[in-house]
Amino acid sequence: MRDVAHLAGVSHQTVSRVVNDHPSVRSETRARVLAAMRALDYQPNVAARTLATNRSQTVGLVTFDTTLFGPSFMVHAIERAAREAGYFVSIASARELNVPSVTEAIRRLREQAVEGIITLAPVAAAWTALGRSLLDVPAHVPIVGMGIDVHAMPEVPMVAVDNAAGAGLATRHLIALGHRTVHHVAGPPEWPEARERMAGWQAALEAAGLPVPRALPGDWSARSGYAAGRALAADPAVTAVFCGNDQMAIGVLRAMHEAGRAVPGAVSVVGFDDMPEAPYLQPPLTTVRQDFAELGRRSMHLLVTQIAAGVRQTGQHRSAPDLVVRESTSALAF
Amino acid sequence: MRDVAHLAGVSHQTVSRVVNDHPSVRSETRARVLAAMRALDYQPNVAARTLATNRSQTVGLVTFDTTLFGPSFMVHAIERAAREAGYFVSIASARELNVPSVTEAIRRLREQAVEGIITLAPVAAAWTALGRSLLDVPAHVPIVGMGIDVHAMPEVPMVAVDNAAGAGLATRHLIALGHRTVHHVAGPPEWPEARERMAGWQAALEAAGLPVPRALPGDWSARSGYAAGRALAADPAVTAVFCGNDQMAIGVLRAMHEAGRAVPGAVSVVGFDDMPEAPYLQPPLTTVRQDFAELGRRSMHLLVTQIAAGVRQTGQHRSAPDLVVRESTSALAF
DNA sequence: GGTCGATTTGTGCGCGCTCACTTCCGGGAT
DNA sequence: ATCCCGGAAGTGAGCGCGCACAAATCGACC
Incomplete structure (x- = not known):
């Protein structure tokens, strides 16, 4: 960044402004900086930005068994939705379906300082069985539980098909x-x-x-x-x-x-x-x-809203499924 | 970290040593630090570490269509292998199967400062068609192309089934x-x-x-x-x-x-x-x-080797497939 | 020509951590 | 008693960026 600033004959802060699309930069200056960036093949350092802003632009995905059709499709849908919302996605799969595994996956994600977590793994049962819940994740960490049990954890925003x-x-x-x-x-x-x-x-x-x-x-x-x-x-x-x-x-x-x-x-x-x-x-x-794509978008939306608000929120979205009648069903023959 | 150091009555550097399992810390001191860490629910800041070490502990995964059975299974296998190797995995899916999309996905990953990239998308054809290749990614970025065309890009390490x-x-x-x-x-x-x-x-x-x-x-x-x-x-x-x-x-x-x-x-x-x-x-x-799990392990292994060496290497691994005979085939009836 | 306000640009600090180096301490060899 | 050596701990700088604030520049108006 310093090199870019030097080449463009501006301060590092101006470069930073250009990178972040700050409005108050003269278009001429902006052009000069952009040219310098291109000339030097400059790439902002995310770690530094994360450190300075305390925002990682990353959301975490807790998966369990992505060989199942539903979850595997959801990973895809969520990645798309995240990209559109300007987030990276980092995945952590739970080794097994129990509290330690899921906790461990969430820990790994938190360690990475993700801004929010979407869980595809069915955490409700295991967690509530031990009297715990996703809420063990500090309340300032936004989370969306896809298909979690709303009765068991009404506090956690959920997205699921009905x-x-x-x-x-x-x-x-x-x-x-x-x-x-x-x-x-x-x-x-x-x-x-x-x-x-x-x-x-x-x-x-x-x-x-x-x-x-x-x-x-x-x-x-x-x-x-x-x-x-x-x-x-x-x-x-x-x-x-x-x-x-x-x-x-x-x-x-x-x-x-x-x-x-x-x-x-x-x-x-x-x-x-x-x-x-x-x-x-x-x-x-x-x-x-x-409609998996819709579910993916919804859950990202719910997550982004929480991130913007800075607090966990509640809210549930259930999307209505359709019956597709094909040939495996017919009237009972008497 | 400062708070932990304070509570344990040591310097921040000692805390750092404990976190990184450095040998020269008296076990008594180590215990004190660990206790302080637990008491304060301390969690190291990855961004800061990444900034200081220039190592993100993250590998990137370029996917294309994870609704296909093979790729979706591979995502899973690679995540497992990465975790075992101590890496996080960040995914970026190519919107379409063409140069701009794949380039964009790789750019996103590089922007995140991943230490290496595994690509599941079939990049060879599109890239070579334009006389370009995965090598457009600077040579210091380790990469493994799963199932890429070795004839088109012999320089890129590859893992695939035969x-x-x-x-x-x-x-x-x-x-x-x-x-x-x-x-x-x-x-x-x-x-x-x-x-x-x-x-x-x-x-x-x-x-x-x-x-x-x-x-x-x-x-x-x-x-x-x-x-x-x-x-x-x-x-x-x-x-x-x-x-x-x-x-x-x-x-x-x-x-x-x-x-x-x-x-x-x-x-x-x-x-x-x-x-x-x-x-x-x-x-x-x-x-x-x-054997998808094997392929996942292999590709992570190849990637980790490159990361350790600090340079792109070549190398190809093809795993031998098996024929599983079931009932959809039979001798030709004359 | 001077003043004010808006726009544009620059300065310095600190985010949390690791690295290289220094300091401290105790024990054994001379 | 002296010296040296190695293990254990501390010090300070700097990684690359964004924030808050200060400074400079530009117009417009009286």
């Missing part, structure tokens, strides 16, 4: 097709998304006065969906299955096929997420679509 | 099953992976003295695989298809099914990647497995 509504959409769709009940392959209970989808499914069933079967446990993977699917396929009473995500639905589809139960002829299957492959599965999967 | 070998494995597997030739649904030619897989497929065919059909273009998506699949399904001469990745294979599987061509009865299909869902597709997909 999982219960989506599950309701899926379940009612199956009920409308004449199914006497709908079975459910659930995600891991540590994930609020999983619990909310299960609750939505259950509520829809109860509202229709239908029996609520026991949900089968899954871990979001196709493998677990397959295991659940085998159990379901063995029961001739099963005619409709709502899966907590598309990947598990893939497993269920496979299990049904192996058992000789046609989809949608004998059994209807619905997923959740609408991954890009969903239309090309066999059969094309009816599923609940979430 | 795509040609994998394609050969897949193709020879189909040839051994008696197929008279193997068709290919290729990824976008901008991706060296796509070109290498195509080259491997072609070479295997030629080595067996079989005709080389025209490859069908795809963009890695199931949608594009489906489009290619429809064309392939319409041609009764097609009995074996090798797809550039699993997602396109999903599309091909769907197209074959719609056209009433049984897989593997009438047509055999092979993918590439071995995504977690592959065993649960219909039919379970024969595919080429790559």
